[in-house]
Amino acid sequence: MASKKDKNVAKESTTVGENAIANRETEGLSQGQIIRRRFMQHKPAVAGLIFMIFFTLFMYSASGIHLGTEKNPINWQGWWPYTIRDITAASGAGDPSWAHPMGLDPLHLDYFALVSRGAEISLMVMVIIGGLGGLLGTIMGAVSGFFGGWIDAIMMRFTDFIITIPAILIGAVIGFRVGNLGVFALAIFLGLFSWTGLARLVRGEFLSLREREFVDAARVAGASNRRIIFKHILPNAIGVIIVSVTLLLAGSILTETGLSYLGFGVQAPDVSLGTLINQYQDAFTVAPWLFWWPGVIIILIALSINFVGDGLRDAFDPRQRRRIKRKDFQLEAAKSRPGK
Amino acid sequence: MLAYIARRVAIAVMILFGSTFITYNLEAYAGDPLLGLAESTAPNKEKLIAQLTAQLQLDVPPPARYFLWLKGVLGGFIGHFDLGVTRQSRSVLDEIASAVPTTVRLLTTSTVLAIVLGITLGVISAIRQYSRLDYTMTFTVFLLFSLPIFWVAVLLKQFLAISFNDYLQDPKINYLAMLVIAAIVGVVLAGFVSGSRKRVLITWASGFAVTSGILIYIDQTRWALNPSLGIFVIGVCGVGLAYGLTYVFAGMHNRRALYAGLTSAALAVIMYYPFRALVPASAGFPQLLAVCLVMLAVAYFVGFFFTKIDKGPVIRVSILVAFLTSMLTVVDRLMQTWHSYMTDPAVDGRPVQTVGPMNTLLQTTDFWMITLDSLVHVALPTIALTLVGFSGYVRYARGSLLEVLNMDYIRTARAKGLAEREVILRHALRNAMIPLTTLVAFDIAGILGGAIITESVFGWHGMGSLFNVAIQTQDLKLLMGTFAITSFLAVMATLAADIIYSALDPRIRIGKK
Numbered sequence: 001m002a003s004k005k006d007k008n009v010a011k012e013s014t015t016v017g018e019n020a021i022a023n024r025e026t027e028g029l030s031q032g033q034i035i036r037r038r039f040m041q042h043k044p045a046v047a048g049l050i051f052m053i054f055f056t057l058f059m060y061s062a063s064g065i066h067l068g069t070e071k072n073p074i075n076w077q078g079w080w081p082y083t084i085r086d087i088t089a090a091s092g093a094g095d096p097s098w099a100h101p102m103g104l105d106p107l108h109l110d111y112f113a114l115v116s117r118g119a120e121i122s123l124m125v126m127v128i129i130g131g132l133g134g135l136l137g138t139i140m141g142a143v144s145g146f147f148g149g150w151i152d153a154i155m156m157r158f159t160d161f162i163i164t165i166p167a168i169l170i171g172a173v174i175g176f177r178v179g180n181l182g183v184f185a186l187a188i189f190l191g192l193f194s195w196t197g198l199a200r201l202v203r204g205e206f207l208s209l210r211e212r213e214f215v216d217a218a219r220v221a222g223a224s225n226r227r228i229i230f231k232h233i234l235p236n237a238i239g240v241i242i243v244s245v246t247l248l249l250a251g252s253i254l255t256e257t258g259l260s261y262l263g264f265g266v267q268a269p270d271v272s273l274g275t276l277i278n279q280y281q282d283a284f285t286v287a288p289w290l291f292w293w294p295g296v297i298i299i300l301i302a303l304s305i306n307f308v309g310d311g312l313r314d315a316f317d318p319r320q321r322r323r324i325k326r327k328d329f330q331l332e333a334a335k336s337r338p339g340k
Numbered sequence: 341m342l343a344y345i346a347r348r349v350a351i352a353v354m355i356l357f358g359s360t361f362i363t364y365n366l367e368a369y370a371g372d373p374l375l376g377l378a379e380s381t382a383p384n385k386e387k388l389i390a391q392l393t394a395q396l397q398l399d400v401p402p403p404a405r406y407f408l409w410l411k412g413v414l415g416g417f418i419g420h421f422d423l424g425v426t427r428q429s430r431s432v433l434d435e436i437a438s439a440v441p442t443t444v445r446l447l448t449t450s451t452v453l454a455i456v457l458g459i460t461l462g463v464i465s466a467i468r469q470y471s472r473l474d475y476t477m478t479f480t481v482f483l484l485f486s487l488p489i490f491w492v493a494v495l496l497k498q499f500l501a502i503s504f505n506d507y508l509q510d511p512k513i514n515y516l517a518m519l520v521i522a523a524i525v526g527v528v529l530a531g532f533v534s535g536s537r538k539r540v541l542i543t544w545a546s547g548f549a550v551t552s553g554i555l556i557y558i559d560q561t562r563w564a565l566n567p568s569l570g571i572f573v574i575g576v577c578g579v580g581l582a583y584g585l586t587y588v589f590a591g592m593h594n595r596r597a598l599y600a601g602l603t604s605a606a607l608a609v610i611m612y613y614p615f616r617a618l619v620p621a622s623a624g625f626p627q628l629l630a631v632c633l634v635m636l637a638v639a640y641f642v643g644f645f646f647t648k649i650d651k652g653p654v655i656r657v658s659i660l661v662a663f664l665t666s667m668l669t670v671v672d673r674l675m676q677t678w679h680s681y682m683t684d685p686a687v688d689g690r691p692v693q694t695v696g697p698m699n700t701l702l703q704t705t706d707f708w709m710i711t712l713d714s715l716v717h718v719a720l721p722t723i724a725l726t727l728v729g730f731s732g733y734v735r736y737a738r739g740s741l742l743e744v745l746n747m748d749y750i751r752t753a754r755a756k757g758l759a760e761r762e763v764i765l766r767h768a769l770r771n772a773m774i775p776l777t778t779l780v781a782f783d784i785a786g787i788l789g790g791a792i793i794t795e796s797v798f799g800w801h802g803m804g805s806l807f808n809v810a811i812q813t814q815d816l817k818l819l820m821g822t823f824a825i826t827s828f829l830a831v832m833a834t835l836a837a838d839i840i841y842s843a844l845d846p847r848i849r850i851g852k853k
Contacts, residue, residue, distance in 0.1 A: 044479075157351055160834070164359040164827045165366070168792065172370040172811045254488055258793055261490045262808065274488070281494045295491035302486030310482070 038315035045311020048304030055301070056123060063116040082110035084117050084271060096289055103289045105280065115293050118271040123301070125187040125256045125272070130249035132191025133198060137248075138234075138241055140195060141202025146210055146229055156203070163196045167255055171264030182267050187256075194252060198244050205237040239316025246309030250302045257298055273298050345839070352831045356824075361406055363823050364816065368402035373427075373814040396427070396816070409820055423824075424817035432821035435806060439822075440788065442697050443802030445718060446795065447787040450725035455780060457726070458733020459773070464532070465734065466741035467764060473531045477734065484731035493724045493797040497694040500720060505690040508682070511564040513555060522551040566679045569672040571612045578605030578665040585660050590653040591761055600646040600658040604639045608665035611635065615669055621706040628670070628707075635666050653765075674715070677708040681716075684709075693717050695799040721798045725791060729783070736779060741772040774844045778837040785833030789826040 029037065040046060064078030082088065082100075087108050094104030094111075102111040144155040170193060174186045209215065210233060218232045259265030260274030268275070273294040280290035372378075373396055377389050392398070397405055412422035423432035465477040526547035533543045558564060569577075582601030590597035619628050639662030643655030682691055686701035693699060699713050744750065745768050753767045754760075790804025803822055810819035842848045 157355060160351075160831070161355045161358050164355065164830060165362060166807075166823070168807070168811065169363060169366045169370065173366050176371045177369060250486065254486075257488050258490065261488075262793065262796060264811070274490075277488070277491055277494075281490075284494065284498055291491075291494065295488060295495075298488050298491070299483070299486045303482055306482045306485055310478075 035315045039311050042307075042311035042314055044307040045314075048307035048311070051300070051304045052308070055119075055304075059116045059119045059123070063113055063120060066117075078116075080110075080113060080116065082113045084109060084113050086110065086113070094287065102293050103287065105290055106283065106287070111290060111293065114271055114276060115273070115297065118273045118276050118294060119297055119301075121183055121266060121270055122253055122256055122273045122298070125183060125190070125266070126249055126253040126301075128184070128187035129191045129194050129252035129256070130245055132188060133194035133248050133252070134241065134245035135195075136192070137195035137198025137244075138202055141199040141204075142206055142229055142234065142237075144199065145203035145206025146225070146233065148207070148210075152203070156200075159196050159199055162193055165193055167193065168259060168262065168264050171259040171262075175264055175267050183270050183272075186265060190252070190255065190259075194248065194255075198241070198248060201240055201244055202237060205240050206233055209233045209236050239312075243309055243313045243316065246305055246312060250305040250309065253298060253302055253305075345835075348835050348838070352835060355831055356828060357410075359827055360410075360820065360824055361403075363827075364406040364409065364820055365402050367811065367814075367816055367819050368405070370811065371814045374398065409817070413824065423821040426818045427813060427815045432817050435818060436803070436821055436825065439790070439801060439803050439806050442800055443790040443795075443804065444787060445697060445714070446721055446800055446802055447725065447791060449718065450722045450729060451783050451787055453722070453726045454729035455733055455783065458730035459737045459776065461730075462734040462737025463741055463764075463769065463772075466738040466745065468534065469742060471534060473534075476531055477738075481731040481734045484727055485735075487728055489724055489728045490793050490797055492727060493721070493794060496720050496724055497797075500723070501692040501694045504692050508564060508689060508691065511559070511562050513559045518552060518555045518559070522548045522555065525551040565682065567675040569668060569675065571609060574612060574665060574668045574672060575605070575609045577668055578609055578661065581605065581664050582657070582661045585657045588761075589656050589660075589765065591759060594653065596647040597654045597657045600643045600654050601661040603642050603646070604658045604662040605665050607638060607642070608635065608662055608669065611666070612669055612672075616673070619673075619707070621708055623707050625707075625711075632663075632666060635662055638662070673708060674712050677706070677712050681709055681712050691716050692719065694720060697800055721791075721794050721800065724797075725794055732779065733776070736776055737772070740775050741768060744768045744772040771845075774841065777840050777844060781833045781837035781840065782830070785829040785836075786826075788829055 060078070062078045062080040063083070065074065065076045077083075088100070088104060088110055094100070094106070094108065096103040100110050100112065102115055105111055105114065140155060140159065144152045167190060170189050171186065174182060174189055215228060215232060218228050223232070256265055257272060257274030257277070260272040261278045263278070266272035266275055276294040277291065280287070284291050374389055374392060377385065377392060380388070382388060397408060400408065409424065412424055415422050421433075423436075425431055426435060461477060465474045468474050526544040529547035530540045530544040533539055579602065582598065582605045586592065586594065586598045586601050592598070615631065618631050636659055639659045640655055642662075643658035644651060646658070647654045678691075681687055682689055684702060684704070686699055686703070693716060697714065697717050699717070702709070702713055704710065741764075745764075750763060750768055753763045758767075788803060790802045790807065792804035792808050794800075795802050795804040796808055803826065806818060807822045807826075809815070810822065
């Protein structure tokens with residue numbers, strides 16, 4: 001890491017012309033402002049973020065929130081008039097119409113209600129897996145990279161060991177052993193096994209950061225290990241962590257829907273986007289909308305999260321600079337010309 | 341180094357013990373094999389339960405039962421390797437032995453394609469950073485990253501199999517579709533050229549014209565029913581390849597590379613008729629392989645003798661031209677089998693199949709028929725796996741090459757006046773490919789693991805499907821057999837990747853602090 005920085009310094013001194021332009025963009029701004037500004041310049045990322053916010057609100061408000069156990073359920077009905085259990089009186093093949101924008105399934109259930117419920121569950125599972133995986137990965141990686149030595153050796157071998165456990169087995173165990181709270185249990189257990197990649201990355205980051213001068217300075221000033229980890233090193237590694245957590249999120253929606261498709265993920269009566277695809281894949285020729293909607297929604301979610309991740313990567317990476325176009329040089333030249 | 345490898349192997353063995361132990365117990369708690377019997381109304385229920393308990397050793401608690409299984413596996417050291425039997429009393433080893441060829445057939449092509457295509461596109465994308473091509477590629481890669489493979493697979497089944505078979509019933513191309521396809525091909529081609537707007541437009545127009553010409557020809561001659569390339573098209577393609585590959589790998593100023601490429605192309609074309617005699621319908625795969633290897637060896641010597649200095653690029657051009665042109669000959673041979681394959685009663689005019697690795701009704705000993713049959717079956721899952729698999733390589737190859745292109749030694753190479761081709765091919769690419777070793781090692785080790793979802797959608801009975809079935813039917817021995825093999829390979833791949841990495845990159849010394 002340190003050597004890369006040095007190379008950048010060397011590079012910067014040789015390309016002064018470009019830097020004058022690049023530096024002007026960041027003059028007088030705090031780190032946070034620079035990152036926010038860089039992120040805002042990445043249009044697909046901003047579009048992805050806005051989409052995710054509106055999409056989540058839309059889906060959750062449409063079908064409401066259904067939590068709790070069978071005995072004491074927490075039900076808050078959304079604005080969509082149908083639920084996943086209302087059999088509608090409509091006749092015909094159930095093509096999409098104004099009353100049922102996503103059509104009806106063969107049992108005459110409103111498909112938008114099913115899809116929004118599925119999207120809701122898939123999003124929730126995704127957030128739990130990503131959040132838990134991110135938290136565990138950061139802690140494991142931080143401890144392992146900071147302390148090094150035998151702690152590092154043991155923890156990394158433990159990581160190697162966790163990597164070999166297949167997610168499909170975890171799904172099978174949860175599906176068989178845990179009844180009603182299936183979705184939560186599934187998400188939490190998958191989260192407990194999804195931190196490995198992140199832990200390796202964070203460890204690498206900590207291994208290089210702990211050798212830096214500011215860590216020595218903090219130690220000389222009498223800071224405790226905990227303070228050094230959380231106040232000094234972690235903020236420097238946060239970029240890597242945030243970016244990989246977004247990628248973990250995008251990956252986990254594919255994991256969950258894949259498991260559900262195979263029958264090892266979300267179990268009936270709950271619906272997920274994966275179970276919907278599994279259930280209706282044979283109906284492709286007669287009712288293609290039943291197949292298209294859940295798939296398109298999975299792609300939209302994963303795609304927008306991937307774009308947000310890409311935008312964050314660009315924003316956090318100090319080596320990444322906006323491409324300097326010829327136009328900028330001309331502007332610069334025009335500005336520096338005297339008398340104009 | 342040896343001590344390091346010994347230590348790593350020891351750790352790997354411990355990890356394997358740990359993960360097989362956990363997996364065994366997880367699976368033992370993931371279901372109850374007696375459940376089906378407990379609900380049954382058979383009069384001899386008690387006896388059946390006792391039988392099954394004895395058969396599966398259910399009276400031993402799972403953690404202890406694991407060691408009974410392990411005893412069988414470790415028996416391999418004294419010559420009694422025993423993975424046990426499945427619940428249908430078939431040997432687990434036999435089940436695996438019959439699944440492995442299926443899985444290898446399914447995954448080899450897609451893995452190789454993903455690696456080659458992914459790295460090529462990633463490199464192009466990096467060289468053209470911030471171009472239209474780069475942006476499009478980045479978007480495509482993100483889209484592919486986000487694709488659920490089970491969804492893509494169903495779509496492929498619908499559009500490439502069912503719709504294509506329908507098209508073959510009456511091979512007429514809709515003119516609107518023709519225009520759209522030609523326009524898209526034009527856009528793709530135009531994306532690869534850089535430069536002025538005029539140049540881009542010319543490329544687009546010629547791409548559009550050539551594609552529509554080909555499509556009209558295909559439509560008018562009902563080519564899809566009886567396709568062939570013929571020696572003339574292969575010759576033109578060979579010459580085109582010789583020029584194109586010379587441009588990419590050696591530069592047009594390198595006449596020797598061009599002449600070597602043209603010679604290889606000519607040799608491959610000359611081989612067009614002898615090839616039929618050398619690999620007749622009664623031949624087998626070894627014969628085809630032998631002919632191809634001889635062809636490549638000849639191409640190597642062509643490259644070798646065409647130049648005295650700097651043989652590398654010349655040999656590369658000559659071998660690649662020979663290889664690709666010979667592949668066209670093989671494709672042509674397969675195309676000529678197409679008609680008899682289509683009209684075979686077992687196929688009945690609907691050649692592209694969506695289920696299984698082969699058409700079991702097809703009764704033929706014709707090597708080309710069998711090859712065509714297996715290609716037609718492997719096509720769809722291969723497309724699905726390649727689509728999902730290659731995006732990672734594009735991303736990594738692009739990132740890695742960009743990182744290397746920013747380094748000082750590249751600046752030096754450019755400063756001393758090397759052509760951009762030399763800078764990228766000789767200086768940058770070699771170092772940029774090193775970080776990809778890990779990915780490649782894992783993907784190659786993953787071939788035997790199978791693809792659970794893809795195998796399930798396309799009805800292939802490979803390793804992934806064995807694993808899936810084992811979990812669903814509570815078949816502990818079967819599950820452990822497949823899991824032990826795949827996890828062993830995965831652990832070994834990690835080790836191999838680390839060792840290869842250090843061999844390729846002298847800056848990394850493994851085993852030293």
